[in-house]
Amino acid sequence: DPTLIIIHLSSELDNLIQNGFNFGPYQDLYDIRKLLNEGAILFCVFFGKNWAHSSWASIDNGSRIDPFFGKLQDQNGGYIGTCSTNPDCRGLGLYPYVLSKICEFFEIRGKTSALISTAKNNAPSIKGISKVGFFIYSDGYNLNLAGCKFWVVNEP
Secondary structure (H helix, E strand, C coil): CCEEEEEEHHHHHHHHHHCEEECCCCHHHHHHEEEEHCEEEEEEECCCCCCEEEEEEEECHHHCCCCCHHHCCCCCCEEEEEEECCHHCCCHHHHHHHHHHHHHHHHHHHCCCECCCCCCCCHHHHHHHHHHHCCCCCCCEEEEECCCEEEHHHHC
16 A cells, blocks of 8 residues: 655654665655755655655745746745656556645645646656646746756746
8 A cells, every 4th residue: 555655854754764665766865855954845655665656845935846936936826846756656646646635735734726847748747737637827948058057937
């Protein structure tokens, strides 16, 4: 059976690791700690103690989890950033399940909307997002010039 764990603090991550939870080769623990220390929230699904899926969320500052949100600040919304599913666990509906749980988490905290970011060509992500009821609000692109990243958002 899958277990959803919501991680707010680096100490919670450390406790999970000490208790034998495996975050897999796709999860950089240094990056996880860094984002947690900046106030991001990690939603993880495990089968037993093995990582199956993770999704990043933020209540107060979307640019923490995705620079794309820097131009799309919603005072009464939450933000969902990078999501990743273990290749061995794809096709099990974990992504839409976690997205719906994040939306419930936001709603309990008084947020009336949620913004999520994905690439236009990421068909599996778009399919999972659509299952939960998200719709396209805006699009944009990133531009990398001489090592400097620029994010351009087309106004809705």
